[in-house]
Amino acid sequence: MTDAPTALTIVDAVIIPMADGSDWFRGWMTVGADGRITGLGEGEPPRGGGSTGSGGSGAAGRVLDVHGAFVAPGFVSAHSHLFTSGMRGMTPGEPLYGWVGEQSTFISAADADDVYWFTLHGCLDFLGNGVTSAYNFTDSRVVGKYDAVTDTREIFAIRPEEYLLRQIDAARDAGLRTMNAIRLDSEFQPAEEAFEVFARAVDHVKQTVPAPLDLGASVFGAVQWSATSQLAHDEVRAMDAHGIGNQAHFLETSEALDQQREKFRWYEEAGAIRPGFLFGHFVHPDAEMSRIAAEKGAGMVWQPTSNGRLGSGVADIPRYRELGLPIGVGLDDQSCTDVSDPFQNVRIGVYTQRAVHQDAGILSPREMLRMHTLGSAEALGVDERIGSLEVGKFADFLVVDPTAPDTGPVWDVHAHYAFAMSLRNLKQVYVGGQLVSQNGRSVHPLAAEASRELHARVRAVAARAASRSTSRLAW
Incomplete structure (x- = not known):
């Protein structure tokens, strides 16, 4: 007390x-x-x-x-991309890589002020819908596009550090409790420079975010899109240097599955898979990968609505529970849940598990609610404060x-x-x-301004990105 x-x-x-x-x-x-x-x-x-x-x-x-x-309790989204609030309905019939390609093309034309307002709007949207804490993958400074077929990435530019830091500022200004995930871009700039940028971003969180709102920093795991195994070792170095965890998008889709499974080994060999390491999505691991993750103390974060929207598949939650993996639940992007509705996320989660397993008792309402509140807090290691x-x-x-x-x-x-x-x-x-x-x-004093800024800036960014994009705004 x-x-x-x-x-x-x-x-x-x-x-x-x-x-x-x-x-x-x-x-x-x-x-x-x-x-x-x-x-x-x-x-x-x-x-x-x-x-x-x-x-x-x-x-x-x-x-x-x-x-x-x-x-x-307020819902906890253990996997979120809050800069995507102006991209709902984008690529309505594409799977993961087609969808993310269009999203990446659009956001490549945004600057630091744009992403601030996009993120602020996304945070206020979460709060208005009952999500009071979130793990947020900040958008990378690297402007590029990943090709899953060739396992290559086309790089357009690297944005200034301000682009990253303004996303942290936006979550703070919104009043959303946030764990800020930062990507280590050591593949695209000199490694030591990348580590310095990462360290400055972690320090920015500590220095500028009030302690009650700061759920910590995390590594934005990016080995899924990496060309070499070195990034896995670099991420472990960042984890150890700052005493933080890591959440990696992994095995979300059945596209390029053999390639994704090989990169799981990169993380294993680098020593990344341990308590505090989370697999985001983890829809398509084989039995051995699931066993290794559980034995080494890693967890996973499940996005039921997003996985359904993109046709990615259904994670084997009963199996992960049997293995003892910590399980969090996230709302992912506004651009792949469209409505950031945790109540809908709960229902889709329970109903898809019951349908796939043909067992109405496979997951109870209380168990699902726990995963989207206390379970998510436990997966993120912040359950002493929230959940x-x-x-x-x-x-x-x-x-x-x-x-x-x-x-x-x-x-x-x-x-x-x-x-x-x-x-x-x-x-x-x-x-x-x-x-x-x-x-x-929202009763936030910036709510009306955030809405106006979002609409105006999305139009301006879309116009700048038009030469590389196939998507068009309807109005």
């Missing part, structure tokens, strides 16, 4: 803590002035708002009466009303929350006990 005075008391709530060993209950929760949970329990709050051990009744600080609505509603953790929570619109009687709380709730029922989003979105509208 923290010593901060109570600033907010939530009452008459159906609280879904998502903490292991605890079930839902109807009661109260208190938040301290430091933005952390100070107490929660059944029934009426104790007088003065203290812990469950306090006597009496009453509420301290500002009172939020939710009139029987669900109060649950569940527990005393001492940040008060990042959602108010979700099953009566507006009415969804009928509640037979099972976790099933109703996972299956019957949607963005239309999401009434309020709080980060650290502070309201950030109400009825689907």
Whole structure:
């Protein structure tokens, strides 16, 4: 329990803590002035708002009466690309490499100011939809295009460091708790220079992002697109130098599968596969790769909506759970989920697993909700701060009303929350006990400006990229 005075008391709530060993209950929760949970329990709050051990009744600080609505932890997206908020609907019928090629062509014409506003809009979109923490792959400074058939990359230019740093600034300015993933571009510039740029970006996070919003830095694993195994060794060097983890896009698609599987060995031989290393997607490993990943303590992050949108396949989540892999869940790009909807992500995840395995009991609603909250926090190594509603953790929570619109009687709380709730029922989003979105509208002072900037800048960037792109804006 923290010593901060109570600033907010939530009452008459159906609280879904998502903490292991605890079930839902109807009661109260208190938040301290430091933005952390100070107490929660059944029934009426104790007088003065203290812990469950306090006597009496009453509420301290500002009172939020939710009139029987669900109060649950904010969703954690353990795999996100937040600069893509202006690219929804792009290449609607392409698989991974065709889609990413068009996206790369478009973003190649963006500058540091453009990517700031793109990222800010993406972060506010996440917050408005109930995602309060995210692992964000910053867009690389390298401007280029990867060809999966030939396993080569065409490089157009390398942008200034400001392009990278402004993405970090945008997540900070949005108020989204973020783990910033930074790509080590040692293939495209002198290695020592690449390490210096990487170190300056990590330091920028530490120096400019307030500690409560900073979930740390990470290596943006890029061996999947590398021409040699040296990059795997370089990434391990960066991990060791900064004491950070790594998340690598890997085995997402069945395209060029033998080539991807060979590059798994590069990571293994370099010593990268260990606790703190995550495989993003991990849809198509063979049995040996899954076993190695589990034995060495690595984890994976699952993107159900994205994998369906791009036709990438369905990850074998029951197998990974049997092996003991930590499993996080992400919303990936706005450009391959289109709507950054964690409720939809939960449903698609459960339903696709049940359909593929022809087993309605293969994955329960509570298990899926855990993976998209506490499980994602565990995979990222930040579960002591976020992911569940527990005393001492940040008060990042959602108010979700099953009566507006009415969804009928509640037979099972976790099933109703996972299956019957949607963005239309999401009434309020709080980060650290502070309201950030109400009825689907951001209360951030830059929200309207971010929308205007996004629309104007996407048009301008698209015009600059038109000579290399086949996509066209409709309006």
